[in-house]
Amino acid sequence: MAYDVIVIGSGPGGYVAAIRAAQLGFKTAIVERESLGGICLNWGCIPTKALLKSAQVFEYISHSQDYGITVGEAKADFEKIIKRSRGVADKMSKGIQFLMKKNKIEVLMGFGKLTGKKEVEVKAADGKTATHQAKHIIVATGGRSRQLPNLPIDGKKIIGYREAMSLPTQPKSMIVVGSGAIGVEFAYFYHSIGTKVTIVEFMPRIVPVEDEDISKELEKSYKKKGITVMTNSSVERVDTSGNGVKAYVKTANGEEVLEADILLSAVGVSTNIENIGLEDLKIATDKGRVTVDKMYKTNVDGVYAIGDIVMGQALAHVAMKEAVICVEAIAHKEGKHHHNPEPLDYGNVPGCTYCVPEIASVGLTEKQAKEAGYEIKVGKFPFSASGKASAAGANEGFVKVIFDAKYGEWLGTHMIGANVTEIIAQTVASRKLETTWQEQLDTIFPHPTMSEAVKDAIEVALGEAIHL
Numbered sequence: 374m375a376y377d378v379i380v381i382g383s384g385p386g387g388y389v390a391a392i393r394a395a396q397l398g399f400k401t402a403i404v405e406r407e408s409l410g411g412i413c414l415n416w417g418c419i420p421t422k423a424l425l426k427s428a429q430v431f432e433y434i435s436h437s438q439d440y441g442i443t444v445g446e447a448k449a450d451f452e453k454i455i456k457r458s459r460g461v462a463d464k465m466s467k468g469i470q471f472l473m474k475k476n477k478i479e480v481l482m483g484f485g486k487l488t489g490k491k492e493v494e495v496k497a498a499d500g501k502t503a504t505h506q507a508k509h510i511i512v513a514t515g516g517r518s519r520q521l522p523n524l525p526i527d528g529k530k531i532i533g534y535r536e537a538m539s540l541p542t543q544p545k546s547m548i549v550v551g552s553g554a555i556g557v558e559f560a561y562f563y564h565s566i567g568t569k570v571t572i573v574e575f576m577p578r579i580v581p582v583e584d585e586d587i588s589k590e591l592e593k594s595y596k597k598k599g600i601t602v603m604t605n606s607s608v609e610r611v612d613t614s615g616n617g618v619k620a621y622v623k624t625a626n627g628e629e630v631l632e633a634d635i636l637l638s639a640v641g642v643s644t645n646i647e648n649i650g651l652e653d654l655k656i657a658t659d660k661g662r663v664t665v666d667k668m669y670k671t672n673v674d675g676v677y678a679i680g681d682i683v684m685g686q687a688l689a690h691v692a693m694k695e696a697v698i699c700v701e702a703i704a705h706k707e708g709k710h711h712h713n714p715e716p717l718d719y720g721n722v723p724g725c726t727y728c729v730p731e732i733a734s735v736g737l738t739e740k741q742a743k744e745a746g747y748e749i750k751v752g753k754f755p756f757s758a759s760g761k762a763s764a765a766g767a768n769e770g771f772v773k774v775i776f777d778a779k780y781g782e783w784l785g786t787h788m789i790g791a792n793v794t795e796i797i798a799q800t801v802a803s804r805k806l807e808t809t810w811q812e813q814l815d816t817i818f819p820h821p822t823m824s825e826a827v828k829d830a831i832e833v834a835l836g837e838a839i840h841l
Contacts (some may be wrong), residue, residue: 376402378700379493379507381485381649384411385418386680386692387513388469393700395476397709402505403478404485404495409469411515413689415462416535421558423458424538425727428565432729439766449566451543458538481505487512487650490675494650509675509703512663513692514649516642516681523610524550524638530613531636534559544568544634548620550608552579554726556639557591561728564600571601571631573622578604580726584738584787586753586773591789594730594769603629611636644682659684667716668702669695677703685719723801725794730770733797736785736804739775748778750810752834754826756790758841761821767791772826774800774834781809786827796824810835 377399380391388410391403408415427449434447473480483497493510496502518533520526526533532540534555545568549560552574564570572579572595578588579595579602592602605625612619620631644661656671656678657664663671663678670677677699680692694717704710726732742749755771756762770790777784786800803813810831818825832838 376400376479376505376507378402378509378511378703379404379481379485379505380511380513381487381493382411382513382515382645382680383409383469383480384513384515384680384692385413385689386515386696387411387511388472389693390511390513390679390696390700391478392472392476393697394703395478397700397704399509399700399704399709401476401478402481402507403473404481404483404493406482406484408466409473409480410462410466412517414465414469416538418689419465420458420462420538421534421562422727423461424454424562425558425729427454427457428562429729432565436766449543451540451566454566455539485514485649487654487656487676490654490673507675509677511669511696511699512649512651512676512678512682513680513696514645514682515692516644516687518638519641519643521638521640524608524636524640526638527613530618530634531611531638533638537637540635546617546633546635547571548573548608548618548631548633548636549639550620550636551639551641552576552602553582553639553641554580554724556637557595557726557728559637559639560595560600564598565729569633571633572603573606573608573620573631574602574604575607576604580732582724583726583732583734584773584785585740586771587732587734587787587789590770591728591730591732608636642681642687646682668714669699670702685717686722686724688722688724691717691719691722718805721801721804723797725797727794730790731793732789733793734785734787735797735801736783737775738785738787739773742775742777742784747784749784750776750778750834752776752830752832752838754830754833754838754841756823756826758829759821759823759826761823762791762826764821765791765823767823772796772830774827774830776810776831776834781811783808783810783813790823790826792823796827799824799827 378394378401380387380403383405394401481495483495486494488494494504549556549572560570607623608620609623610621617634618636622629663682679695681687698714701710701714705713723735753773757768762768773787775785818828
């Protein structure tokens with residue numbers, strides 16, 4: 374079969390690329406070896422949020438007396454929680470199937486491999502192969518759990534994020550290695566439903582990519598909840614010969630042995646670029662990622678790459694935007710789209726972590742702003758001073774804003790607290806529009822809301838705090 378566009382991989386980058394291509398009049402096919410929606414919809418973003426919601430509901434019930442409501446003793450049914458999460462994922466995957474049919478996109482189930490500049494071989498689960506031609510091929514094969522040599526994932530005692538979402542029984546204790554988004558989200562989920570959790574982080578602070586104040590606040594919150602946090606620590610070796618797992622952890626004070634039922638390795642993501650034909654076509658890569666230009670074209674004509682396999686943040690919303698830019702650039706060149714798309718600004722990409730309290734950030738941290746040579750104004754407003762947060766019983770955390778003192782440029786925002794992942798978009802849009810602090814203060818924020826804490830933080834930065 375011949376197509377205008379073939380997309381390899383149906384995660385957030387892949388399925389969005391296929392839909393946009395079809396919308397612009399391209400005859401399109403998408404290749405998927407497992408389930409439509411990729412890791413994000415089936416084993417990542419969506420099902421993890423379902424697990425976290427169950428944990429939040431359980432916590433609400435457990436603390437219902439704080440809201441003047443008395444209920445019987447709550448019990449977390451682990452099997453039903455997992456079942457609900459899988460049901461949410463299945464529903465979303467079926468939604469992608471509907472979108473493929475709606476947009477007349479051909480779904481080619483199997484493992485996709487580049488066998489020529491304009492050719493993709495698809496090997497189905499039964500071993501049968503079929504070759505398809507396309508003028509444009511977009512590679513969006515995503516990533517998987519990164520494995521460390523001293524933490525070999527066996528799927529039973531040493532697990533990755535995928536197994537963490539579908540364990541047959543709830544572990545009584547768990548060691549989480551790595552404190553990025555995956556690590557701290559699963560740490561919160563399992564701790565909330567009664568598992569004893571220990572986080573081991575190699576870096577000096579947890580969520581190390583965030584602003585230092587955010588890291589301190591989350592560590593304080595987690596320790597208050599009863600989660601053990603070990604920073605400046607590394608698991609040197611593990612022993613799985615017994616009933617559970619023993620982790621030999623190197624700390625600043627020497628070696629410590631941790632014992633638990635399960636060890637979750639959450640040390641990052643590796644790209645899926647092996648055995649897909651990149652070497653045969655001599656497609657350039659660098660440090661495990663495909664080299665592309667600003668419109669995601671590789672060094673081989675007609676082949677493009679997007680998502681986790683290219684440089685940039687490995688985030689679903691990044692892959693989605695890259696997909697649209699890539700396809701619209703192709704369409705513009707062929708006269709199917711009215712303008713060439715604007716390149717993605719990777720300096721204005723929001724990051725969200727859905728633990729409790731939530732974390733959301735965009736732009737420069739305070740340290741990065743200083744290192745870049747800016748003279749800055751910093752404002753921090755605690756949710757403990759927010760009327761809406763107090764009414765909601767969610768006064769943990771704060772909003773921190775960073776501005777350039779000379780021109781008023783909004784350099785960054787860093788938040789930790791309830792629903793902050795829903796608030797961060799305002800900063801992203803405002804930075805895109807290049808607004809200043811004065812324009813923000815001239816904007817009416819609704820009251821009472823959590824979002825008005827952004828305005829309050831700006832007032833703090835300018836020394837004009839009213840509610841603090």
